[in-house]
Amino acid sequence: MPQKTGDKMKEYVMGNGAIALGALAAGVNLAAGYPGTPSSEIIETISKYPHAGVHLEWSVNEKAAMEVAAAAAYSGARALVTMKQMGLNVAADPLMSVAYVGVKGGMVVVCADDPGPISSQTEQDTRRFADFARIPVFDPSTPEEAFEMIGDAFEYSEKYSTPVIFRPTTRVCHAYAGVEAPDESAPKKYEGFVRDPSKWVIFPRLSNYNHGMIEKRNAEIAADFSSYRFNTVQGSGPLAVITSGVSYAYAGEYSEKHGGIKIIRVATAFPFPEDFILGALEGVSSVICLEELSPYIEEQVLKTVGRHHLDIEVKGKLDGTEPHNGENSAELTGAVLDRFFGFEPEGNLIDVSDSPALPARPPVLCAGCPHRASFYAVKQAMKGRKCVFCGDIGCYTLGNAMPLDMVDTCLCMGAGITMAQGFSHTDKDTVCFGFTGDSTFFASGMTGVVNAVYNEADIILCVLDNSTTAMTGHQPHPGTGRNMMGDIVEKVSIEKVLEGMGVKKIITVNPLDLEKAVNAVRECAETPGVKAIVFRSPCIAIVKSGAKCSVGSKCINCRKCIREIGCPALITENGSVKIDSNLCTGCGLCAQICPVGAIGGEGDE
Amino acid sequence: MNKDIMICGVGGQGTVLASKIIAAAATQEGQTVHSAETIGMAQRGGSVTSHVRIGDKAHSPLIPPGSADIILAFEPSEAVRNLRYLKAGGLAVVNTAPVKPVTESLKETGYDGKEMTAYLRRKCRCIFIDSDEVCAPFGSAKFFNIIILGVACATGETGIGKDVILNQIDLRVPEKFRETNRLAFLAGYEIGEKEKKQYED
Numbered sequence A: 001m002p003q004k005t006g007d008k009m010k011e012y013v014m015g016n017g018a019i020a021l022g023a024l025a026a027g028v029n030l031a032a033g034y035p036g037t038p039s040s041e042i043i044e045t046i047s048k049y050p051h052a053g054v055h056l057e058w059s060v061n062e063k064a065a066m067e068v069a070a071a072a073a074y075s076g077a078r079a080l081v082t083m084k085q086m087g088l089n090v091a092a093d094p095l096m097s098v099a100y101v102g103v104k105g106g107m108v109v110v111c112a113d114d115p116g117p118i119s120s121q122t123e124q125d126t127r128r129f130a131d132f133a134r135i136p137v138f139d140p141s142t143p144e145e146a147f148e149m150i151g152d153a154f155e156y157s158e159k160y161s162t163p164v165i166f167r168p169t170t171r172v173c174h175a176y177a178g179v180e181a182p183d184e185s186a187p188k189k190y191e192g193f194v195r196d197p198s199k200w201v202i203f204p205r206l207s208n209y210n211h212g213m214i215e216k217r218n219a220e221i222a223a224d225f226s227s228y229r230f231n232t233v234q235g236s237g238p239l240a241v242i243t244s245g246v247s248y249a250y251a252g253e254y255s256e257k258h259g260g261i262k263i264i265r266v267a268t269a270f271p272f273p274e275d276f277i278l279g280a281l282e283g284v285s286s287v288i289c290l291e292e293l294s295p296y297i298e299e300q301v302l303k304t305v306g307r308h309h310l311d312i313e314v315k316g317k318l319d320g321t322e323p324h325n326g327e328n329s330a331e332l333t334g335a336v337l338d339r340f341f342g343f344e345p346e347g348n349l350i351d352v353s354d355s356p357a358l359p360a361r362p363p364v365l366c367a368g369c370p371h372r373a374s375f376y377a378v379k380q381a382m383k384g385r386k387c388v389f390c391g392d393i394g395c396y397t398l399g400n401a402m403p404l405d406m407v408d409t410c411l412c413m414g415a416g417i418t419m420a421q422g423f424s425h426t427d428k429d430t431v432c433f434g435f436t437g438d439s440t441f442f443a444s445g446m447t448g449v450v451n452a453v454y455n456e457a458d459i460i461l462c463v464l465d466n467s468t469t470a471m472t473g474h475q476p477h478p479g480t481g482r483n484m485m486g487d488i489v490e491k492v493s494i495e496k497v498l499e500g501m502g503v504k505k506i507i508t509v510n511p512l513d514l515e516k517a518v519n520a521v522r523e524c525a526e527t528p529g530v531k532a533i534v535f536r537s538p539c540i541a542i543v544k545s546g547a548k549c550s551v552g553s554k555c556i557n558c559r560k561c562i563r564e565i566g567c568p569a570l571i572t573e574n575g576s577v578k579i580d581s582n583l584c585t586g587c588g589l590c591a592q593i594c595p596v597g598a599i600g601g602e603g604d605e
Numbered sequence B: 001m002n003k004d005i006m007i008c009g010v011g012g013q014g015t016v017l018a019s020k021i022i023a024a025a026a027t028q029e030g031q032t033v034h035s036a037e038t039i040g041m042a043q044r045g046g047s048v049t050s051h052v053r054i055g056d057k058a059h060s061p062l063i064p065p066g067s068a069d070i071i072l073a074f075e076p077s078e079a080v081r082n083l084r085y086l087k088a089g090g091l092a093v094v095n096t097a098p099v100k101p102v103t104e105s106l107k108e109t110g111y112d113g114k115e116m117t118a119y120l121r122r123k124c125r126c127i128f129i130d131s132d133e134v135c136a137p138f139g140s141a142k143f144f145n146i147i148i149l150g151v152a153c154a155t156g157e158t159g160i161g162k163d164v165i166l167n168q169i170d171l172r173v174p175e176k177f178r179e180t181n182r183l184a185f186l187a188g189y190e191i192g193e194k195e196k197k198q199y200e201d
Helices: A015-025 A041-048 A062-074 A085-090 A092-101 A126-133 A143-159 A204-225 A246-257 A274-280 A296-307 A330-341 A370-381 A395-400 A415-426 A438-454 A494-500 A514-525 A560-565 A589-593 B015-028 B076-081 B114-123 B131-138 B141-155 B162-172 B175-200
Strands: A003-005 A008-014 A030-033 A055-058 A079-084 A107-112 A164-166 A175-182 A232-234 A239-243 A262-265 A286-290 A313-315 A387-390 A431-437 A459-465 A505-509 A530-536 A549-551 A570-573 A576-579 A599-601 B003-010 B033-037 B047-054 B068-073 B086-095 B125-129
Touching: A008 A015, A008 A041, A008 B015, A015 A041, A015 A107, A015 A143, A015 A175, A030 A041, A030 A062, A041 A055, A041 A079, A055 A062, A062 A079, A062 A085, A062 A092, A062 A107, A079 A085, A085 A092, A085 A107, A085 A126, A092 A126, A092 A204, A107 A143, A126 A164, A126 A296, A143 A164, A143 A175, A204 A274, A239 A246, A239 A274, A239 A296, A239 A330, A246 A262, A246 A286, A246 A330, A274 A296, A286 A296, A286 A330, A296 A313, A370 A395, A370 A459, A370 A514, A370 A530, A370 A560, A370 A589, A387 A415, A395 A431, A415 A431, A415 A438, A415 A459, A431 A438, A438 A459, A438 A494, A438 A530, A459 A494, A459 A514, A494 A505, A494 A530, A505 A514, A514 A530, A514 A589, A549 A576, A560 A570, A560 A589, A589 A599, B003 B015, B003 B076, B015 B033, B015 B047, B015 B141, B015 B162, B068 B076, B068 B141, B076 B086, B076 B114, B086 B114, B086 B141, B114 B125, B125 B131, B125 B141, B125 B175, B131 B141, B131 B175, B141 B162, B141 B175, B162 B175
Parallel strands: A030 A055, A030 A079, A079 A107, A107 A164, A239 A262, A239 A286, A286 A313, A387 A431, A431 A459, A459 A530, A505 A530, B003 B068, B068 B086, B086 B125
Antiparallel strands: A003 A008, A008 A175, A175 B033, A232 A262, A549 A599, A570 A576, B003 B047, B033 B047
């Protein structure tokens, strides 16, 4: 809820919202991205605030988003790209090249890292990616800073004609704070694309020349960053903390409790602001590096100390003082700093070492989720057959949970389809299934299908089409018929795409019709080559529930429903099976499984 | 004023609205506020927490262990799970109605929450409320988040005034539910006042 204070509006927003408002305030002209926790709310926030004149899109994947944005930046427009850390692996190809070519308008690549990891496959460190691509990186520590810093990122990008990376982490993206957003902002006025093949067409000669230029320029940026407003020093003394990101906030809190410690904060890890660090290290004999993911700053400090023959001890991850894996916390950094500064651990803790065993609450597919029915149909149809089930990234990764237990592999976006092919070539006695969601199919599944057809794989592709990008918060995609400009567009048909790519057998079935679904799987298993089943039923979160099911008097308490499908709405009460009407969506899968027909819709009994 | 307020429960119980109202009310009072919530995979049937930090001394969005002034627990085992965040001498406002884990029917553990409430009673200052009982006059368990806010507000441990919270309820709740939510908050407030009197005596 905006609150008017003077000429500025104070908004209490999520870190991702602060990034979005900061980009609008900076006059962004185009924003493109692909959903991924913890980055998804940036594009969504822009769509909810006035953004006339801004082109906004969920691109089909991160690579597409990066290329769309690069063109906008070539035209002199300000372009924002958003993704999570693994998305940058997908977009690495255009990023590495656009780093050589450079830009005219500001191009900011927001790539959210996920220490923990909390909802990711890897703990990769995007600051290292910035170093690899030789482009600047900004590392905010709070939502308030993120709001300010995104504007700086656009300024530096234009000043040095280079794309820049903006790297928040989960605890910045998903924290809330108040920011003072300007009342009005207008997209930047820009010139438009000016043709110049010597500049915009990447060739070996251009790359060679620009490589040398970029390294010279990065030395200039490093010097510039040495006076950057968010590279800061506070406190004094021979012992110092060097930190960045949310760890800076933990160090700040520790300082409040201990009457002030020396804290050196590096908000621009690359190009490393060496002059700033040299100044900050004057009079220091020992430093401890507090950072998440990889010891990037630690390595730069070691290089600086070595190059200048400084007699300074450097502690951090590399000497085993801190763990390499997992996220930092006030607790972890507090313990590390207590040892470093020689303070006695202080605490106001309640002893919970004698706590009773707590119920585990693992994530599961929602009650009524159509993915449960799809997995169950495949499992039933393939009883007694040797199979491999290659999973993918999305809600349906949860098909691994008992009792379904239907995910044998999960690697990365789109790998379900292609890994099934690999198994079909090596394990010829096995029926190879590749599962993919609808959004994942468009993002990175389609090329895998062409690969299967061309290289004569023998697979069954299961597209679990729930008409949305469910896992990241129900974003639209090419199959939904809506886009982020608010337009109704033609739905891209998954079946037509498959047909066009040469898949000969394509069956579309509603997974909640169990018999038909099982028959479709059996039919495909008897057919050689590349087969596809589109299991189509919408996510329960985007449609209204049907008539709820209930268990009638015919129930013989065999519990087949509970044992085989594990729907959270199926509960036991006083020893008998019941359906929790708060959770049931009326999908009817359990009714089709009951051997005595005891489960029915409302009014059946 | 510096206050750390933790809200915990199970996905779908309405913890997020409660934390948003507290954060907005504190902002309205001119305080610096930071907060954080569980988002994503952990939400689906899982344990959820919201951290609300009021005051200038909080730099990070997460409450450190041993720092929370008050825990609003929507479920007894979730109160125990997050008890380490409560400072010694802090207050836990706990719903005694258990939420069985979604895997309970597959693998019965007999969880009923009683062991949790007994443990909490031994460990800290508690106010126990039964959501089934307090929500009954309002016809839906959905009002529990507003009721527990009322209880917490009356204890004074949140440091936020009654009127500011009522104002935020007015701002955030659709008009047709507004009056019921106000009444639910005031019902909770009354419970909180009584409980406060009891433990102060």
